Amino acid sequence: MSIARRHRRPLPGFGISLGLGTAWLGVVVLLPLAALALRAVGLGTDGWLRAIGDSRVQAALELSFGAALLAAFIAALVGALVAWVVVRYRFPGRRLLDALVDLPFALPTAVAGIALTAIYAPNGSVGRLFAEHDIKIAYATPGIVIALVFIGLPFAVRTLQPVLETLGREQEEAAASLGASRFTTLRRVIVPELLPALLTGFSLAFARGLGEYGSVIFIAGNLPFKTEIAPLLITIRLEEYDYDGAVAIAALLLVASFACLLAINAIPALLSHGKRSDG
Amino acid sequence: MAEAHDVLHEPAWLRRTLIALAVLAMLALVAMPLGMVLAAAFAKGPGVWLAALREPDALSALRLTLFTAAIVIPVNAIFGLFAAWALARFEFRGKQLLLALIDLPFAVSPVVAGLCLVLLFGAQGWFAELLQRHEVKILFARPGIVLATLFVTFPFVVRELLPLMQQQGADEELAARSLGAGAWTMFRRVTLPNIKWGLLYGVLLCSARAMGEFGAVSVVSGHIRGLTNTLPLHIEILYNEFDGTAAFAAASLLAGLALVTLVLKFWLEARHGDAIAQSHRRH
Numbered sequence: 001m002s003i004a005r006r007h008r009r010p011l012p013g014f015g016i017s018l019g020l021g022t023a024w025l026g027v028v029v030l031l032p033l034a035a036l037a038l039r040a041v042g043l044g045t046d047g048w049l050r051a052i053g054d055s056r057v058q059a060a061l062e063l064s065f066g067a068a069l070l071a072a073f074i075a076a077l078v079g080a081l082v083a084w085v086v087v088r089y090r091f092p093g094r095r096l097l098d099a100l101v102d103l104p105f106a107l108p109t110a111v112a113g114i115a116l117t118a119i120y121a122p123n124g125s126v127g128r129l130f131a132e133h134d135i136k137i138a139y140a141t142p143g144i145v146i147a148l149v150f151i152g153l154p155f156a157v158r159t160l161q162p163v164l165e166t167l168g169r170e171q172e173e174a175a176a177s178l179g180a181s182r183f184t185t186l187r188r189v190i191v192p193e194l195l196p197a198l199l200t201g202f203s204l205a206f207a208r209g210l211g212e213y214g215s216v217i218f219i220a221g222n223l224p225f226k227t228e229i230a231p232l233l234i235t236i237r238l239e240e241y242d243y244d245g246a247v248a249i250a251a252l253l254l255v256a257s258f259a260c261l262l263a264i265n266a267i268p269a270l271l272s273h274g275k276r277s278d279g
Numbered sequence: 280m281a282e283a284h285d286v287l288h289e290p291a292w293l294r295r296t297l298i299a300l301a302v303l304a305m306l307a308l309v310a311m312p313l314g315m316v317l318a319a320a321f322a323k324g325p326g327v328w329l330a331a332l333r334e335p336d337a338l339s340a341l342r343l344t345l346f347t348a349a350i351v352i353p354v355n356a357i358f359g360l361f362a363a364w365a366l367a368r369f370e371f372r373g374k375q376l377l378l379a380l381i382d383l384p385f386a387v388s389p390v391v392a393g394l395c396l397v398l399l400f401g402a403q404g405w406f407a408e409l410l411q412r413h414e415v416k417i418l419f420a421r422p423g424i425v426l427a428t429l430f431v432t433f434p435f436v437v438r439e440l441l442p443l444m445q446q447q448g449a450d451e452e453l454a455a456r457s458l459g460a461g462a463w464t465m466f467r468r469v470t471l472p473n474i475k476w477g478l479l480y481g482v483l484l485c486s487a488r489a490m491g492e493f494g495a496v497s498v499v500s501g502h503i504r505g506l507t508n509t510l511p512l513h514i515e516i517l518y519n520e521f522d523g524t525a526a527f528a529a530a531s532l533l534a535g536l537a538l539v540t541l542v543l544k545f546w547l548e549a550r551h552g553d554a555i556a557q558s559h560r561r562h
Contacts, residue, residue, distance in 0.1 A: 012462035014369045021362030028429045032395030039398055078304050085301040099545045103309050106537035108491025110511040111530040114518050115312035211388020213494035231390040250391045257386035
């Protein structure tokens, strides 16, 4: 099959490019991940449950999953707003706003972390306003969520944007001509079309937020049982030479990342199933 | 017709409110941290900023960061080119799996990536004996930092090139081949000119991440001052020592790199809109 194909497309370098590409993937990514996977399997179910059952680990996992979920939800909402405005409206500074969306991709996480902390700390420009009302943002859960929204926002915007751009006006026109109000059109026509992209953006933001380290550890405060995220606890276990403890948490995060990747790949198929017959 | 047109648009007040909200959200969430870095870095004047960057520890951190980038960027760019060529131009069994595996480093926590390397090269690791016998140090030394950075920046160039090459199709390359061009001539005269802007953008994204990586490098570096501290790790140390000005001075270098990346992307999209991949959804 592949040989026949190559005869029809006489392009050079299939063997060498596939070989080098796969070898590079194997050495740089798969070999390290295999080391973790084997070590995790070596723990056995009992060892894994014992390590995960630790109350400090439980608290860190709850915080990490909870904050990442909330942040992904906020990022999806704000991202939808920004994507909508950038695609649908024309206003001065629109292209600049669009360019700004990529900043969290490009800004190193440690830089974002100290900047967000300086802003939201009790003596910071924004944190001060909240400190007057005894609300803590930095060194508390809200700060963690803000850092994760910052990290996740571009994923939401950049998955929604192409879908919004190709979303035909015809369906909206049809809905309007049938007497639907703008709100009904939004609810019945636009939102269902955007749903797969919204869910993909949400999953990407969640996956990234769950493992995020650099931007969070500065703003989190890192108090065990309170503001200690799971990735930080991995590094702490490592420093204590508790490799099994570190591996147990890491394995759980890795499985969660795999689940997210699977979900992202399955979302379009699941949602479009039976909806479109004409493809 | 005019009536239908009206129903298709939100009323002006709603439009303006939505624009204002979006701009406000982006200013508060994204622009403000960037402004904060620059303001804090230069708060005590350019002299203090420069002095903070000329500290021996800062200089050695900068050197290590540039050293790492100088290895990681070309390696990931060259192998990324090969992988993108195989994936964009040929059909083969396992292609979907390979595509999914390439995305893995985007989904894996940087700390988990660092831990994986500890399990390979650490005192109890797979290669511990081998390394000890040959007196090679990987963990808490430069090779570990390079490997961690390779892991996290692995997908950037491939992911940038792949959609672009798929969009462009193989027609021009096939034409070159049918006119008798050899593999190298075809690559140099047809493929490379077609993908150069996408490649440049991928390399730039890879550079920004390579120089800014924190979590993975933090796990494998050992934090030895003047030896295994990269610029982001140096920022952390300064910040934890309450030397905010110096921390932000170092941070402003990396923020500058991020800004260059964004400006270049802005320019590429304006001038060569069709020469970089249309959808940038995963970085």
